[in-house]
Amino acid sequence: MKRIYLDHSATTPVDEEVLQKMLPYFTGKFGNANSMHGFGQEGAYAVDESRRKIASLIGAKPNEIYFTSGGTEADNWAIKGMALKMREKGNHVITSSIEHAAIMSSCAQIAKEYGFEITYLPVDGNGLVRPEDLRAAITDKTVLVSIMLANNEIGTIQPIKELAEIAHEKGIYFHTDAVQAVGSIPVSVTDLGVDLMSFSAHKFYGPKGVGVLYIHGGVKPTKLMTGGHQERTMRGGTTNVPGVVGMAAALEKAVNNLDENYVYIKKLRDKFVERVINEIPYAIYNGDKEKRLPQNANFAFEFIEGESILMSLDLAGIACSSGSACSSGSLEPSHVLLATGLPIEKAHGSIRFSFGRDNTEEEVDYVVDKLKEIVCKLRAMSPLFCEIKGETKNV
């Protein structure tokens, strides 16, 4: 069976050229980058090169790049490290109500275990944080603001530069989770004006298990991972040399081809969205139409439940993801969709499609055709659809 992957926001395959650059560091150049001998220095040299490359691609300095095990560790470090560092000054952290679980659970932990107060800023119907809400939420106890650059479920891109300026006016540090954005849209820490930024290699055709926390010079979060002298003593643990090399190679390729990929992926996504809106009734396009990642499409299909759509698509060889509670094992559907004001029963029926550079227009057509059949079949089974069917024919 033909398989179509439309879950690039979950992860991407490692680019073949990237893999080739990584491979020597598993075998011949296997040295520990902290070792003084030649084997170690080969690794150390590769890590330095990668650090320089990544820094220049995001507008940072090399000594502002800290390698981590991925986006989750970077987010944990940013929130907990900054909160613990600043707790003498204040105990208030501001974030948004649509953050990734890595931020949400870190905030919950500092609230529970260290007595922090957390403000979760609301979003509008498109998932945008209102700058005036941030301004109003700041108190003299606020020590950190963390707002994601682009949302993982609905792709909404936040006005980070403006939000960071508001925090800085009051001398408050600003972190952004840019895991979904880096490699998809232009991202520069100097343009954004953020103090800390998380991103992860496997979202841009790099390997899993490696990420970066950018920390602006002079900012010093408390260490989360203590151990050896790696990462200028800020993050212990033997450096994942092949991962770091892969991350740099993948980011370089993503940034160099960013314009071309952006246009291509957006074209696929727009075609998909247009066909779904025109051909499937009662499909709600979630998120902002313009301020949005090019790869993301998120729809609520009314009267049916997301997991059954997801499973049916999977049986047809199509991989995507769902904001449904049933696919996550919790009872609450996506906190992101609920925060945008989408009613709970519609949030249960939401599906995310995320496109990549290897998808084709033919695949988009095939997916829409299958999706139409599946939505139709599931609606025919739904008691909710039955209730309104009288007024809608040929659905």
Added chain:
Amino acid sequence: MYNERVMKEFQNPQNVGEMADANAVGTVGNASCGDIMKIYMKIENNIIEDVSFQTFGCAAAIATSSVATSLIKGKTVEEALKITNAQVVDELGGLPAQKLHCSVLAEEAIKAAVNDYLTRYVAENK
């Protein structure tokens, strides 16, 4: 996540749809929980002659609806009331732990439909 039997039942569910001449209807669950099960029955001489369902829910909810309705077809009202969620799960060869509530919903939907029948029966024979 699901076994083959569940997936087969989900792909080709039995007894789907509204029933125009049903004399018993039971609806359980609600949309905000992500599950609604509606079971229709045609009961004659205490026998469930025909049964069908409509379900809003996940693959497990649809599969349990299919199996539960098949289990009670042709059975007496008393037999149908004895069907438990464990029997529905056994029939499916097991369900993931977080999906067991779907089988409970199926048991409740059967009971709700039978209760609807009994209520009508009592009302008609007053």
